[in-house]
Amino acid sequence: METIRRQLAPLVQGRKLERVRILDPRWSRPLAPAELEDALTGRCVLALGRRGKYLVWECSGEVYLLQHLRMTGSVLHAPDPPPTHVRAWIELDRGGPLAIVDPRRFGTGELALGEQALESFFSARLGLEPLDERFSAEYLRGLAGGRQTPVKAFLLDQRKLAGVGNIYADEALFRARIHPLREAGRLSLADWERVREAVVWALLAGIEARGATIDDFRHVDGVWGSFQDRFQVHRREGEPCPSCGRPIVKLRVAGRGTYVCERCQPRPRAFKRQAAGRAGRFAPRSASR
DNA sequence: CGCCCTGTTGGGGA
DNA sequence: ATCCCCAACAGGGC
Numbered sequence: 001m002e003t004i005r006r007q008l009a010p011l012v013q014g015r016k017l018e019r020v021r022i023l024d025p026r027w028s029r030p031l032a033p034a035e036l037e038d039a040l041t042g043r044c045v046l047a048l049g050r051r052g053k054y055l056v057w058e059c060s061g062e063v064y065l066l067q068h069l070r071m072t073g074s075v076l077h078a079p080d081p082p083p084t085h086v087r088a089w090i091e092l093d094r095g096g097p098l099a100i101v102d103p104r105r106f107g108t109g110e111l112a113l114g115e116q117a118l119e120s121f122f123s124a125r126l127g128l129e130p131l132d133e134r135f136s137a138e139y140l141r142g143l144a145g146g147r148q149t150p151v152k153a154f155l156l157d158q159r160k161l162a163g164v165g166n167i168y169a170d171e172a173l174f175r176a177r178i179h180p181l182r183e184a185g186r187l188s189l190a191d192w193e194r195v196r197e198a199v200v201w202a203l204l205a206g207i208e209a210r211g212a213t214i215d216d217f218r219h220v221d222g223v224w225g226s227f228q229d230r231f232q233v234h235r236r237e238g239e240p241c242p243s244c245g246r247p248i249v250k251l252r253v254a255g256r257g258t259y260v261c262e263r264c265q266p267r268p269r270a271f272k273r274q275a276a277g278r279a280g281r282f283a284p285r286s287a288s289r
Numbered sequence: 290c291g292c293c294c295t296g297t298t299g300g301g302g303a
Numbered sequence: 304a305t306c307c308c309c310a311a312c313a314g315g316g317c
């Protein structure tokens with residue numbers, strides 16, 4: 001039912017975009033729906049690719065549709081009956097229509113005209129892919145140098161590393177035994193090497209759990225749950241750490257729910273003091289209601 | 290039933 | 304440079 005890239009690609013590659021209908025103006029911002037529809041209609045889809053968390057529709061004439069699913073977006077092939085929350089319809093020259101569905105309406109479809117525009121769009125937003133051969137402990141340390149930002153916020157910053165999301169960051173830091181609040185600039189090269197290894201491991205574990213490939217997307221029916229079960233800490237508040245048994249604690253870091261074993265991932269000193277004393281404004285919020 | 294909180298994300302303003 | 308809030312909706316706890 002739900003489509004991932006591997007399933008979507010054969011449906012669209014080499015096909016003509018017969019008609020594109022945007023139902024939700026928010027989806028195509030900043031472009032007006034009619035502008036995006038006009039730019040795509042009649043073009044041939046040469047390839048369907050992925051960069052970071054973007055789905056890239058490469059169309060004839062160097063026109064690129066850059067689609068982001070955000071939290072709840074998906075692409076359905078010929079859904080019957082038509083689902084709720086359809087934000088756009090894409091009709092191909094053959095095969096059923098594709099529905100872009102997104103209950104929460106965070107998803108977007110942007111246009112890049114020309115290869116130059118494509119590259120500048122991504123170079124402004126995305127760093128290396130974790131499976132890029134240039135991805136190394138030295139790369140991480142170089143980017144993190146001098147930064148006070150928490151290491152988890154650093155990992156979630158798509159301009160540093162492309163494609164690492166909240167669950168992956170928690171899992172990778174747990175495996176690397178690094179507390180998410182540690183200052184990125186204070187990690188040693190050995191720390192970064194463990195982080196690098198753990199990020200790659202989490203990525204591959206997530207892919208394997210879904211029976212997917214690196215270029216597939218999430219949101220396959222029934223697969224998200226089992227995928228989540230493979231992870232050891234995320235959303236496991238109060239459950240015993242699989243390594244030492246201490247209950248997993250929930251924090252808020254970088255505005256995201258963050259799960260950590262504070263024995264396996266020792267808290268940095270500055271935060272130990274803060275936590276012991278009165279709750280200062282730098283103290284991590286647990287649940288301030 | 291209603292109120293409140295949470296969340297697989299990223300951007301803009303403070 | 305960094306943090307906070309917001310987008311809009313569904314689902315769960317109380």
